[in-house]
Amino acid sequence: MGKAHVYKRDHINTDEIIPARYLNTDSETELAKHCMEDIDADFVKNVQPGDVIVAGQDFGCGSSREHAVWAIRGAKVQTVIADSFARIFYRNAINCGFYLIELAGATRKINDGDEVNIDYEKGVIENKTTGEKIKFQPLPDFARKIISEGGLLKTIKCKG
């Protein structure tokens, strides 16, 4: 169960998620202190473990910095739900074992502060606040395999 932090905006980019002035470190706990800083300076104060970020189209566009995924994961956010994701951000998340949810009309179906419960296997978001059960398409099999094995590098190790 987690609370939704909803940003009714498209194209939330990696510079907003983790500004480049903090890229001189790759420590997840350090990065987490500045998560979403340039779009919402209070995010880090308000976020609780298990919360979710909800946004519009093209979330994570811009830089290839995986630091954006690490900052979000470091802030103990369980997932990001968005209309769509930018390509490198999406790939990075899968590769480091972080689940994303693509959901058309995400910011209309979930309001800021709503409590949500997510079943990743069945592809259902239960909005506890509105009582609505929202279906989503789970990630493709190959991506779920990478995530279930703990990220891309583990799969390489498996292959030897």
Place this chain on the structure above:
Amino acid sequence: MPSTITEKILAKAAGEKIVKPGQLIDANIDIVMCHDVTTPPAISMLINEGVDQVFDREKIIVTPDHFQPAKDIKSAELHKRLDEWARRHNIKYYYKLGRAGVCHALLPEQGHIRPGEVIVGGDSHTCTYGAFAAFSTGIGSTDLAAAIATGKLWFKVPASIKFVLNGSLGRGVYSKDVILAIIARIGTDGALYKAMEFTGPALADMSMEARMTITNMAIEAGAKSGIIGFDDITKRYLDEHLKEKKEYTVFESDPDAEYEAVEKFDCSKIEPMVALPSLPSGGVPISQCAGEKMNQAYIGSCTNGRIEDLRIAANIMKGKQVAIRTIVVPATPAIWKQSMDEGLFDIFYDAGCVISAPTCGACLGGFMGILAKGEKCISTTNRNFVGRMGHPESKVYLASPATAAASAIEGKLTDPRKYL
């Protein structure tokens, strides 16, 4: 079965006869580009997983560039980790000290980019190398770690969108204006997950430097890659720059290859463009925004920090004075030296510019020209996101080196054609 150039390159890399959009493939990687921000985490991951290995020490190209020379203690630590790793694995092409430069200008210049190859790099603007009829895409640190260790990566074959560039560029109009016009039309996710294939007669007037400005910004439309076919201009550049391995394979799109869409542009109708804050898709003709006051001009980056760009800027600044802080950043040491030898530094110095060592610097808000709250910068870079070059309430306007130089002289957004 007809295929696009992108499909043909990926088929070869995957050891398949043909591949189709949407297909998942395991591709062999020819070149892996590594820099100081995304590579140190990749190195740590490999060490943690107990696979501290490189697949081929001659196919991994390393240069610190983002915070080069180190801007603070933390970035110095990143450089140290990169340096220790590159030495430990005896990386053959490790550009350090006075040979380090902005990666996407450095690799082609030093002869590491060949047509028909698959190139990945831990940087979103790795799509730049597609100008050389190669498949090239940006990746994050985990992908980078996998590529470094195994020389292979999974890809979903992208569908292609064809951009036909008709006509010829007018006076004071450059390839930067063309790509800003394209992104203004299709949006920052207009080519999401796609390969942008650029073709058409207008390319005949563009040098490899100018073409790299176009493919560099494919990512700003959300694309996986940007690509331009091989021609005499490509060949001439390669003849001059390839050093050790000089052979390469030329692929071209079949005439009846399938495209998801075809977008046509009449380049003769494009004016000098400025992308207004805070998305690269905010491009408008200079006539609609001229006069807006600026605090700084920045001429450099992997988009427009090459010798041709500096010549264009110098030609406009010659004998003039800049009215605002103006920072000129040659992208590589060779460009730096050539600028000096050609007398461009004299022009920039006389005009009152700061000339920096090669670095990504302020393009990404690193250092060497950070903006204060409320300040505005006309910049030849590729992103004008919120806070990109400094304070979250500062603003970035993207344009060609000509428009940036003219705007530097007047201290406000200015049509470069009045200085040509």
